[in-house]
Amino acid sequence: xxMSQKAQIDLPITWDDTANVDYSVIGFGNDTAYLAADPTSxxxxxxxxxxxxxxxxxxxxxxxxxxxxxxTVIPFSAGNTTIIAxxxxxxxxxxxxxxxxxxxxxxxxxxTQVNTIVVGWDTLVFDFSTPVAGPAINFTNTYDKIAFxxxxxTVPTANETYYIDYVAFGG
Numbered sequence: 001x002x003m004s005q006k007a008q009i010d011l012p013i014t015w016d017d018t019a020n021v022d023y024s025v026i027g028f029g030n031d032t033a034y035l036a037a038d039p040t041s042x043x044x045x046x047x048x049x050x051x052x053x054x055x056x057x058x059x060x061x062x063x064x065x066x067x068x069x070x071x072t073v074i075p076f077s078a079g080n081t082t083i084i085a086x087x088x089x090x091x092x093x094x095x096x097x098x099x100x101x102x103x104x105x106x107x108x109x110x111x112t113q114v115n116t117i118v119v120g121w122d123t124l125v126f127d128f129s130t131p132v133a134g135p136a137i138n139f140t141n142t143y144d145k146i147a148f149x150x151x152x153x154t155v156p157t158a159n160e161t162y163y164i165d166y167v168a169f170g171g
Contacts, residue, residue: 001031009066011074011083012168015045022067023047029061030054031150039088039163040121046088046165047149053156062097062149065167069103069145074169075079075120076137077101081129082170089116095160097152098126100143113152121163125170 006022015035019052025033025047034046047076049063072082087096101109111134114124128137137143150162 002162004092008069008071010071012166013065014049015164016165018045024067026064027062028060028064028147030056031061031063033063036163037038044165046163049150049162049164051150051156051160051162053158055155057155059113059153059155060149062099062147062152065146065148065164072144073145076128076143077139080169081127081137083126083128083167084123084170085126085148085167086123086165087116087150088111088121088165089150090119090161092116092119094150094162095152095154096113096124097132098150099147099149100128100137101145102142103145108138110137110143110145121165123166141164 007020022036027033031051032046033049035045037149038044038046051061097111097113099109099111110128110131111133112126112128114126151160
């Protein structure tokens with residue numbers, strides 16, 4: 001008694017309210033992820049994602065942002081099809097893929113991808129009106145789950161570390 005349950009993760013995701021929000025994530029394909037200090041500002045909490053080298057790692061390895069789903073539906077509508085994410089990469093040209101799906105029906109999804117253009121932090125815009133795989137956003141569907149795939153399509157030759165800070169509906 002007396003213990004309050006933390007709120008389910010929801011957009012925008014800042015990783016900063018650890019006392020009140022459950023920032024649990026689900027790694028898959030051999031990726032792991034943890035809350036960690038921002039590599040450029042130790043007082044800022046971010047999500048650190050490690051994509052390891054080796055045969056156990058899948059080309060589609062990634063992380064579900066949240067403990068399976070968001071608290072609310074992503075409000076996609078005509079002209080409002082983007083999610084922005086502040087991502088830290090140690091290399092340029094790394095394909096970052098974002099997938100949204102329906103938590104109760106994995107067949108309802110859309111994926112889009114952006115390559116990193118700087119070393120360090122950058123805000124990437126993922127536009128689901130231009131999918132790279134599968135269907136485009138259908139505004140009649142419910143999307144309440146987000147998965148992030150760093151360096152999509154690759155099994156690295158050495159362990160790779162990425163960070164995500166701010167994830168928000170871009171409109």
